[in-house]
Amino acid sequence: MDYYRVLGLDPKLQLDLNELQQLFYARSRQLHPDRFARAEASVRDAALIESSLLNDAYRTLRDPLARAEYILKENGFDIGLQGTKDVPPELLEEVFDLNMALEELKAGDESARPQLSAARDNFEAMLAKSSAELDGLFAEYDQHPGPEPLKPIRALLNRRRYIQNLLRDVHGYLSN
Amino acid sequence: MGTFQIDFGDSAKPDRIIGIDLGTTNSLAAFMDLTGPAIIPTAEGGRIVPSIVSLLENGSIVAGEPARARLTTHPGTTLYSTKRFMDQAATGLPLGGRTITPPEAGAHILLALKNNAEAFFGEEVTKAVVTVPAYFNDAQRQATKDAGRIAGLDILRLVNEPTAAALAYGLDKRKQGTIAVYDFGGGTFDISILKLQDGIFEVLATNGDTHLGGDDIDQLLVAIALEDMGGHCENPERLRQAIIAAKEQLSFQLTATIEVDGYQRAIDREQFNHLINPIVERTVGPCVQCLKDAKLTAQDIDEVVLVGGSTRIPLVRGTVEHLFRAKPHTELNPDEVVALGAAVQAGILSGEVKDTLLLDVTPLSLGIETMGGVVSKLIHRNSTIPASETEQFTTAVDGQKNVLIHVLQGEREIVKDCRSLARFELKDIDPVSAGLARIEVKFLIDANGILNVSAKDLRTGKEQSVEVKPSYGLTDEQVEAMILSSLVNAEADIRERQVREARVEADRIIAALESAKLNEAWANLPADDKQAIHLAHNELLLAYHSDDHRLIHTYMEKLDKASLTLAENMMNTAVRGALKGTKI
Incomplete structure (x- = not known):
């Protein structure tokens, strides 16, 4: 858990973003290459590696999804693109309706447009709801860290990624 | 020298670092004075070195x-x-009958700034911080370093x-806030949005166009005037100068006249605004994208800072005011603020400036070519630098010893739409079956925004050699061959520098002697020793004005020897003083 170590943090999924930023600034003051401009080459190299790690860590940990993916990866989960092609079963019905509307619009049937907008709103609401759900799962993991509570997190992340890809397509069609 | 150094020698002072703005039109050097940053004057007594x-x-x-003086008289052998x-x-x-690469031209401008600084400080200057447009890509940054x-x-x-x-403006100005810097210069346009908190300047996002600036306005007006003149112009460079003069006048008055070689044409600000509006409008898109990348709206911007000569144009100021709904800062000279x-x-x-730290970002995403000519992004734009990413590579055929990695910079998905940076070749991989090799490649963008690539063979744990083909x-070899000190005229430069350095040292010794006389x-x-010191002192003063550094050194040594007893006695006095607990 290098990202947590370099910031001096416990590996928790729930983080206070303000506190994270203050830690990042404080550590930057210590580690930034500017502080070692006159040091010998080996020290400069070490500062470069450590400060890049610090920046990578802050960039990852300040985003809850990237943070969760990092924890999953460090716990040996494969977080590649797996599961993004298979429709999550609970979404089957919505996805079917959406694809119908998309086909109609592609065929030039403009009347499908409102239906598509409705689908977009629906999926956006789902994303918002899943964020709240994720918060609960994060709290559970922080109380009982281990691979078991990470499984529902991975499933939720996959579902989110699937919805995000769908939304990107829908936005594309609606703006054309 | 040795003896006086023991007693009065200045403690090892670290080399001076100067700041340089290597601009498209003008360049400047500055240094940290006791009261803050100050511009280093040029040999001609001015502040600006034209980038010509x-x-x-x-x-x-x-x-x-x-x-610059040769621009109109020798346009064929002068470059801007x-x-x-x-x-x-x-x-x-x-350039005349020969050619010059852009980094070499930059090097000559840097050398002029370096010489000015050395004359100003009376000492050699070898270290600098140099500015580049924020939107410069890896190749442009590398070329600047090469210069x-x-x-x-x-x-x-x-x-x-x-x-x-922002650093020049922001010092002690406010404890926290969000600042937009709109930098419209002679050749490049940048927009950066920063968050300032307790001395930390964190860049949130940056955008720009490295081929958009006041030069584009000049070219447009030159083209119009040329058409007016029936396509023929006696001296195009003089025409360009007349256009620039009119453009600059229009920032302060409502009308101006372009006058050159019998051609005359009046232009008012309204016509001017109408003509240049499409160019100024090209700065709006990057600003909008930058705000979006920073996840902010115009209302979130507390202050706007204007940089670059082109921001003197009223239309540009109006555009910025409208865009950010804030009155921009113009207190500092837009030509000098970057230096x-x-x-x-x-x-x-x-280490002179404490508590201030700059956290900057990389302006463009970095990726590698994957199957089917698609770019796989590794480090996204607006990532705080230094930033890194690792990627594993393997071999495709049995016994394969080399792997070629094509690195690109840009935001598009397809290789041909991105800018090719370099090809990195992993060499001498252990020949094993296809897919068995495990080479971990680390892509690291350093604090200069320049990419460094290193690789490790995960099977053997050994450092893997990487060859770079920009x-x-x-x-590297080409840069080596261009180094200016290898040129013929460098010999005179070195002699001059040696004399200058010897004089600086002589000054120090004479000053030390003067203060020793108070001891x-x-x-x-x-009396004999005093006599010998006087004689050696006078001889050194004579040698001082010769242009032979060896002569100066000879008499410095003579003075040094003559004052040996004095130095020893002073040391004893100092020791006695220390024993008595009093300070000398």
């Missing part, structure tokens, strides 16, 4: 004011705005111009 180089009849190259070609670093620009190497200047850090400007900021960054590196830039040991010195 000219080939003299004797084959040597001059830069700055002497080159060469910074615009930094992305084609290996391509020679025609430093060619000029014999060690560039400790490349700083983005808008960020440097002043570079000096502040130099102060940060030397797509547009100069190779009690001097009063007690035998």
Whole structure:
């Protein structure tokens, strides 16, 4: 858990973003290459590696999804693109309706447009709801860290990624 | 020297670091004075070194004011705005009968600034912080560093111009806030949005266009005037100068007249605004994208800072005011603010400036070519630098020893729409079955925004050798061959420098002697010793004005020897004083 170590943090999924930023600034003051401009080459190299790690860590940990993916990866989960092609079963019905509307619009049937907008709103609401759900799962993991509570997190992340890809397509069609 | 050094010798002072704004039109150098950053005057007594180089009849190259004076008289052997070609670093620009690469032209300008600084400080200057447009890509940054190497200047850090400007402005100004820096110069446009908190300048996002600036306005007006003149112009360079003069006048008055070689045309500000509006509008898109990337709206911006000569144009100011709904800061001279900021960054590196830290970002995403000509992004734009990413590579056929990695910069998905940076070749991989090799490659963008690549064989744990083939830039060997000190006229430079250095040392010794005469040991010195010191002192003063550094050194040594007893006595006095517990 290098990202947590370099910031001096416990590996928790729930983080206070303000506190994270203050830690990042404080550590930057210590580690930034500017502080070692006159040091010998080996020290400069070490500062470069450590400060890049610090920046990578802050960039990852300040985003809850990237943070969760990092924890999953460090716990040996494969977080590649797996599961993004298979429709999550609970979404089957919505996805079917959406694809119908998309086909109609592609065929030039403009009347499908409102239906598509409705689908977009629906999926956006789902994303918002899943964020709240994720918060609960994060709290559970922080109380009982281990691979078991990470499984529902991975499933939720996959579902989110699937919805995000769908939304990107829908936005594309609606703006054309 | 040795003896006086023991007693009075200045403690090992670290080398001075100067700040340099290597601009498209003008360049400036600055340093940290006791009160803050200050501009270093030029040899001609001015503040600005025009970014112009000219080939003299004797084959040597001059830069700055002497080159500017030749613009209209020797247009064929004089070049301006060469910074615009930094992305084609290996391509020679025609200069008289020969060619010059953009980094070499930059090196001559850097050398002029370096010489000015050395004359000003009376000592050698070898270290600098140099600014670059924030939107400069890896190749343009590398080319700038190469220019430093060619000029014999060690560039400790490349700083983005808008960020440097914020440093010059932001010092002690406010504890926290969000700042937009709109930098519209002679050849490049940058927009950066920064968050300032307790001395930390964190860049949130940056955007821009490295081929958009006041030069585009000049070209447009020149084209219109040329058409007016029936396509023929006696001296196009004089026409360009007349256009620039009119453009500058229109920032202060409502009408101006373009007058050159019998051609005359009046232009008012309204016509001017109408003509240049499409150019100014091109700065809006990057600003909107930058706000979006920073996840902010115009209302979130507390202050706007204007940088670059083109921001003197009223239409540009109006556009910025409308865009950010804020009255922009113009207190600092837009031509000087970047150099002043570079000096502040130099102060940060030397430790003189404490509590201030700049966290900058990479302007463009970095990726590698994957199957089917698609770019796989590794480090996204607006990531705080230094930033890194690792990627594993393997071999495709049995016994394969080399793997080629094509690195690109840009935001598009397809290879041909991105800018090729370089090809990195992993060499001498252990020959094993296909897919068995495990090479971990680390892509690291350093604090200069320049990519470093290293690789490790995960099976053996050994460092894997990587060979770099830049797509547009100069190779190491080419830069080596261009280094200016290898040129013939460098010999005279070295001699001059040696004399200058010897005089600085002589000054120090004479000053030390003067203060020694106030010491009690001097009063007690035998008359013979005093006589010998006087003689050696006078001889050194005579040698001082010769242009032979060896002569100066000889008499410095003689004075040193003559004052040996004095120095010893002073040391004893000092020891006695210390034993008595009193300070000398």
